[in-house]
Amino acid sequence: MNIEAKLTASIKDALKVLYGQDVPVAQIQLQKTKKEFKGHLTLVVFPFLRMSRKKPELTAQEIGEYLEQHESSIAGFNVVKGFLNLIISSAAWIELLNNINADERYGFVDATNSSPLVMIEYSSPNTNKPLHLGHMRNNFLGSSLANIVKANGNKVIKTNIVNDRGIHICKSMLAWLKYGHGETPESSGKKGDHLIGDYYVAFDKHYKAEVADLMENKGLTKEEAEANAPLMKEAHEMLVKWEADDPDVRALWKKMNDWVYAGFDQTYRRMGVSFDKIYYESNTYLEGKKKVDEGLHKGLFYRKEDGSVWADLTSEGLDQKLLLRSDGTSVYMTQDIGTAELRFSDYPIDKMIYVVGNEQNYHFQVLSLLLDKLGFKWGKDLVHFSYGMVELPEGKMKSREGTVVDADDLMDEMFNQARDTSKELGKLEGLTEEEANNIARIVGMGALKYFILKVDARKNMTFNPKESIDFNGNTGPFIQYTYARIQSVLRKAEESGIIIPKELPTSVELNEKEENLIQSVANFAVVVKQAGDDYSPSDIANYIYDLVKEFNQFYHDYSILHEENDAVKIFRIVLSSNVAKVVSLGMGLLGIDVPDRM
C-alpha cells in the first residue's frame, strides 16, 4: 500500500474523530508539497472548515496533531495558513523504495482474460504521398497511446486503415501515365512512396494550369473551371473505372500501391511503429456501401434526384451529410462505416479509439451518430483521440504545394545531428562504427519523438526546421543522457564488487533530496494510471523530465560511489537504479529507447 493511500485513510479517520463527519476519500486530496516549504505531502484544509468551524490554521494544527499521534509514517508537520505540510519518516520512504525495487515492472498492470479489448486505429496513410511530420505526430501518439493503454491492464489491438483507393490515388496514377514515361523505383532509384508523391504534386501543377487557362480564356468562374478541367474529369472517370473493376486501371493501381507499401514499411520500421492488423479501404468500402443501402431501405437516409444518397442530421443539430456520390461511388464516410463493420465482426471490441487529427472532429461526431443509427451498439461510445496540427513558422504544411517536412528526411537529419554532436563531444571513442551509429539512431529518434510527445496532444504545435530539434534542456537526449550516466554508475558499482541486498534496512537516515526523489519515483504508478485515463502521453513525458532533472541535481550535490558510509552508498545505488528503471519504463511507453552509454 502506498503512503498516499495510507495517509488518506488516516485523514479520513482524523476528520471523523475530530469533527464527527464521514468524508469520502475522493474528497481528501493530498498534493506534493511545494519545494519552498518543508514537508512531502500537503493537505489543503479549506474544504474542511465548514465541519471544524475553526480558523484554517487551527484546523490544520488539529489534524496534524492527530496524524502525528496515530500514523507511524508521519515524522512531523507544519502549518502555513490553510496548508498542512506533512513530513514522512525516512523509514517509511525506505520501505516504499524496497517495494518498488522488488517490482520489475513497477506501475504496470498486466491484462487478464477478462480485461477489456481496446482497438486503436492510427497512422491511416493515403497511398498517394510519402509520410510527413504530421503523420509522425499521429504515429508517435497512436503508438504511445497503445503502450499506455496496455500498461493499464487492457488488451490492445493496434490497427491501421490504409487509404489505398479514391480520387487522390487516381490523380497520381493519371499523372504517372501522362508524364511518367514509365518511371519505376528501380529505374530512378527513388523510394516508392516518394515517387508516387512526386506525381501527385505533378497532377496538381498541371490541374492548376488548366483551371487558370479556363478562367482566362473561356471566362469561367473558379468553381466552374475547377469542376470542368479535363484532368479532373479524367481522374473521376478513372475512379469510376476502378470501382467497376476495370482490369487495366486495377493493374496499374496495384503496381503503384506496391511501390508505396515498400516505402512505407521502411519508414514505419525506422519510426519504430507497428500494427497487429491492417485494413485496406479497397476491401472495406463495399461493406460501407452495403450498410448505406441497408440504411436507405430502412428509411434512415434519403436519395436526391441526381442519385446521391444523404443522411439528414439536422434534428441532431448537424447538417446533411453525403454518403454516396451521384455517380454511385463512395466517400470517406462510407468507408469508415464499412471499416467499422469489418472490425467488429473480426474482434470482440469493447472500446474503439481513433487517432485522427482535430480537423476531423466533425467527421467523427457524424460517424458516431451514423453508426448509432445503423444499429452499431458501440457507435455512441467511440473515442476520437483528436490531436492538433503540426505547423511550420510560416503556417500550415501543404503536401500539394510541397511545403512539407518529409518524415524520411527529418529522420536522416536527426541521425546526422546526433552523430555529429557525439563526435564533437568525443563520446564515440572506443566504440565500433556500428555501435556508434546505433547510439546516434537511438538519440536522434529520441529527440524527435520526445519533442512531439511532450506537447499536449490536442494543441497545435510549431516545428521550426531551421532550428530543428534541441539536444539540451527538456529533450529526449537529456533524459537518455541521465539514464546512461546511471547505467555507468551501476556498472562501476558492480565492478567494485558491491553487494546489493534485496531489502534495504529502514534505519538509514535520509536527506531531503533523497526522500523527495523516492517520492517522485513512486509517483510513476500514479502518472501511468492518469495518462491511461486521460489518454495523455504528454503527462508521461513531462513526468520523466521532472524526475530526471531532480535526479541530476541530486547527482550533482551528492556522490554515490564515493560516499563513505556503506549503508548510505548502497541506498543511493538502489535509489539510482530505480530512477533508471522508471525512466526506462516511462520512455518505453513513449516508444523511445534508452542507451546504456552515450
Added chain:
RNA sequence: GUCUCUGUAGUUCAACGGAUAGAACGAAAGUUUCCUAAACUUUAAAUAAGGGUUCGAUUCCCUUCAGAGAUACCA
C-alpha cells in the same frame, strides 16, 4: 454566418479550483584535481482585455479581441 478548439516570459512548452504561475531554448554571469560538462548554479523576463462564481481562478461561466479548424460529390 454558425459550430468547435486554442490564446501563459522574446521563443517552444508546463501548472486535479490551491501557497510567491514552473521549465527549457535564447540573453547575461559562474562551476570541471570528484561517479559521463549532452551536466549543475545564479540573474532578467509572461496568464490577450473586461466582468462574474468563491475562502481562493491560468483553470469554471459570460462578453470582447486574436489565431486555427470544420461546416465539400477531397480524404
